[in-house]
Amino acid sequence: MPSTPPGSEPRWLDHDEMAAWRGFVTASNxxxxxxxxxxxxxxxxxxxxxxxxxxxxxxxxxxLRMTELAEKLVTSKSxxxxxxxxxxxxxxxxxxxCPSDVRGVFAELTDEGREALRQAAPGHVALxxxxxxxxxxxxxxxxxxxxxxxxxARLRLDxxx
Amino acid sequence: MPSTPPGSEPRWLDHDEMAAWRGFVTASNxxxxxxxxxxxxxxxxxxxxxxxxxxxxxxxxxxLRMTELAEKLVTSKSxxxxxxxxxxxxxxxxxxxCPSDVRGVFAELTDEGREALRQAAPGHVALxxxxxxxxxxxxxxxxxxxxxxxxxARLRLDxxx
DNA sequence: ACACCTTCGTTCGAATTTGAACAACAGGAG
DNA sequence: CTCCTGTTGTTCAAATTCGAACGAAGGTGT
Numbered sequence: 121m122p123s124t125p126p127g128s129e130p131r132w133l134d135h136d137e138m139a140a141w142r143g144f145v146t147a148s149n150x151x152x153x154x155x156x157x158x159x160x161x162x163x164x165x166x167x168x169x170x171x172x173x174x175x176x177x178x179x180x181x182x183x184l185r186m187t188e189l190a191e192k193l194v195t196s197k198s199x200x201x202x203x204x205x206x207x208x209x210x211x212x213x214x215x216x217x218c219p220s221d222v223r224g225v226f227a228e229l230t231d232e233g234r235e236a237l238r239q240a241a242p243g244h245v246a247l248x249x250x251x252x253x254x255x256x257x258x259x260x261x262x263x264x265x266x267x268x269x270x271x272x273a274r275l276r277l278d279x280x281x
Numbered sequence: 282m283p284s285t286p287p288g289s290e291p292r293w294l295d296h297d298e299m300a301a302w303r304g305f306v307t308a309s310n311x312x313x314x315x316x317x318x319x320x321x322x323x324x325x326x327x328x329x330x331x332x333x334x335x336x337x338x339x340x341x342x343x344x345l346r347m348t349e350l351a352e353k354l355v356t357s358k359s360x361x362x363x364x365x366x367x368x369x370x371x372x373x374x375x376x377x378x379c380p381s382d383v384r385g386v387f388a389e390l391t392d393e394g395r396e397a398l399r400q401a402a403p404g405h406v407a408l409x410x411x412x413x414x415x416x417x418x419x420x421x422x423x424x425x426x427x428x429x430x431x432x433x434a435r436l437r438l439d440x441x442x
Numbered sequence: 443a444c445a446c447c448t449t450c451g452t453t454c455g456a457a458t459t460t461g462a463a464c465a466a467c468a469g470g471a472g
Numbered sequence: 473c474t475c476c477t478g479t480t481g482t483t484c485a486a487a488t489t490c491g492a493a494c495g496a497a498g499g500t501g502t
Contacts, residue, residue, distance in 0.1 A: 130403040137414050140422045143429035144413070145332075148309045149355035150436040156460095166488085171306075186451060194310035196490055201452055203488085223450040223497050242291040252305070252432055253298050260428040261301045267421040268304035271413055275311040317490095327458085347481060360459050362482055367458095384467050384480040 151251060158247050163240035168195070168203055170244060173212065173237040176229040183216065183228035212236050312412060319408050324401035329356070329364055331405060334373065334398040337390040344377065344389035373397050 133141060152167065159165050165173075175192050176182055184192070190200040204227050207213035212233035218224025229237075253261065294302060313328065320326050326334075336353050337343055345353070351361040365388050368374035373394035379385025390398075414422065 265300035
């Protein structure tokens, strides 16, 4: 099904809608840029690598299946394979084979990985706070969480469909 | 100045703050993924290339200085050089030297570029609408625009500083 | 047991992105 | 004019990203 019926004039974005969309895109790019730089300089980690450590750290045994981790990160499987290999070389993450499924692979946080995360987290969180969280009011944060949560949920749905 | 005074416990994100931050990151990644796929399939353009066309189209003479364009796009200068070259090969953008500054280069939208944008825009806008704009209420959009606008503005400030 | 379709993670090649280094020029201060 | 500092766009090597293709298993129905 085409996103727009051919022949009919599409509904363009009005001023407010455009402002929201541009704001989202711009803020996203600027934030990523900043966080990337800060993490790389202070901890030698890319934002992607940091996020891998975060998700593993939050998981039951500090380990997650590759596919599950890729979904949480919203990245491609091949991209994750690459980054896990990098983290493995740094000694921050290890691979374990899954007992119940020969094909399965667990990415597992090492002690060094936990330590690296413990060391990187404060600076990262402080910057997220400074650039985003503390700039917004409580109400704005609530709306953002609710709205973007809904957006994400819907995106995840027909992504699997 | 260190982001966090060494020795003091950093202010972690509480539940709501974390929800807002995760929602932002996740929605951003999922959206980019989708838009990238749609644009590439329907128009053979990457999201970056599409945005270049949009910004040029909105500019006075359909042309902008490389540096200015890079800032609007929130990308590196070298990255822009690469993409403009790609668009030039496709015939959608041309380069013109600046009269008042020998070093300067204008990226200029060609007629084909305008046509390509005219053709790509409806599908892109429709998807942005479906995935983000139409998911949110008028109030949520207003809050998002105001909040992320402020965030972007601040980020742009000490980026130049 | 068999065929069939799905899932798992990796590998591969191509495209993209970035920061640093660079050469050429602009714009003043002296 | 001359030196000095900042800007402009490009080039370069390195890192990262993605999708498609792949081999190897899992799981199901017959």
